[in-house]
Amino acid sequence: MKCTKLAGVIILIAIAAVMASACGGGGSANTNPKPTSVPASDISKPNPTVLLVNATTAGIEGNYYTILNITAKNQGADGIIIVVGSITQAGQTQSNEIPVYLTSGSSQTVKLVFPLKWKGGEWTPSVQTEVP
Numbered sequence: 001m002k003c004t005k006l007a008g009v010i011i012l013i014a015i016a017a018v019m020a021s022a023c024g025g026g027g028s029a030n031t032n033p034k035p036t037s038v039p040a041s042d043i044s045k046p047n048p049t050v051l052l053v054n055a056t057t058a059g060i061e062g063n064y065y066t067i068l069n070i071t072a073k074n075q076g077a078d079g080i081i082i083v084v085g086s087i088t089q090a091g092q093t094q095s096n097e098i099p100v101y102l103t104s105g106s107s108q109t110v111k112l113v114f115p116l117k118w119k120g121g122e123w124t125p126s127v128q129t130e131v132p
Contacts, residue, residue, distance in 0.1 A: 044076065044077035045076055045077055045079060045131050046074050046076045046077055046078070046079035046080070046081050046102060046104075046131050047074065047075045047076030047077075047131075048072050048073065048074050048075075048076075048081040048083075048102065048129035048131065049072065049073050049075060049129065050070060050071070050072055050083075050127050050128070050129060051071040051072065051073050051107060052069075052070070052071040052109075053068060053069070053070050053071075053085075053125060053127050054068070054069040054070075055067070055068050055069075055125040056069075057123075062117075063115075064115070064116050064117065065113055065114060065115055065116065066087050066113075066114045066116055066123060066125070067111060067112070067113050067114075068085045068087075068111070068112045068113075068114070068125055068127065069109055069110075069111050070083055070085060070109065070110050070111075070112065070127050071107055071108070071109045072100065072102070072107060072108060072109075072110070072129055073102075073105075073106070073107035074102035074103065074104060074105065074106060074107070075104075075105070076104065077104055078101075078102070078103045078104050079101070079102070079131070080099050080100065080101050080102075080132060081099070081100055081101075081102055081129050081130065081131055081132075082097050082098070082099050082100075082129065082130040082131075082132060083097060083098050083099075083100055083110055083112070083127065083129055084096075084097040084127070084128050084129070084130060085097070085112040085114075085125065085126070085127045086125070086126045086127075087114045087116065087123055087124070087125055087126075088123065088124045088126070089116060089122075089123035089124070094114050094116070096112045096113075096114060097112075098110050098112060099132075
């Protein structure tokens with residue numbers, strides 16, 4: 001009978017130990033992360049560059065257009081970049097822009113079309129990229 005009581009007590013202690021470990025056993029774990037701030041200089045952003053600008057014209061008189069085919073490449077993190085193109089002719093500048101999503105390491109060609117009135121003389125294209 002003494003062995004039966006001793007075996008019963010050991011079994012109860014073992015069950016209590018298993019139950020305590022299954023319920024967390026008195027220790028606590030915090031699963032809610034505390035917010036942290038990251039300096040703006042450490043945030044990964046796109047890093048776009050202009051690889052190629054192919055500028056052409058089309059049309060006659062009242063229907064005259066300058067077309068910029070612009071190839072941009074992203075050498076930074078995935079994200080949106082803004083391709084900004086402009087045409088200067090006879091001291092006047094027209095600008096246009098287009099947002100483009102580029103993954104890291106990829107490039108894309110976009111087209112910007114500028115309606116112009118022929119003013120004679122040369123025209124000069126200019127292209128840059130921006131990160132919003």
